[in-house]
Amino acid sequence: MIDHINTLQTSWYLSPPWGQIISPVAVNLLERVFLRTTRTFGYCCGMQWKHECWIYSIDCGKEILHATQNQIIATGELESITVQKPAFVLGERVILCSHDKGTKQRLILGIALVHNSWFYLVELMSPTLIKTPTISNRFSLVGEKSLVRVNV
Secondary structure, X not given: OHHHHHHHHHXXXXXXXXXXXXXXXXXXXXXXXXXXOOOEEEEEEEEEEEOOEEEEEEEOOOOEEEEXXXXXXXXXXXXXXXXXXXXXXXXXXXXXXXXXXXXXXXXXXXEEEEOOEEEEEEEOOOOOOOOOOXXXXXXXXXXXXXXXXXXX
């Protein structure tokens, strides 16, 4: 029985959110965008797959706002900031080094630039059948040093 549970969890973590097709992103990281809701410009400093769509983090200078594809207009221009490009890409298979139980392989489901360092959104645990108030978020942003690329 335990082997079946481990197999199910492995499949869960490695199927693009969860058997569905992930749509392509509307803007690139560091691309300048216009936010329709606030009528301001900013640049994309992160994105994550959430609620069956991409949620983009837009750095507007004084604050970071979150928007969907319908709330932004891409300009095609990249912001010129001095950070290295991300080590991993969306959908890439990685091993989560610090995770101590169950399968360690995960998919990158988001990328965010935080204080000039890239962080990657991975799913820490599969959903439970019983809702528990102690587990509020199954996802976490982890640093590059906590991940290892899987050669498929």
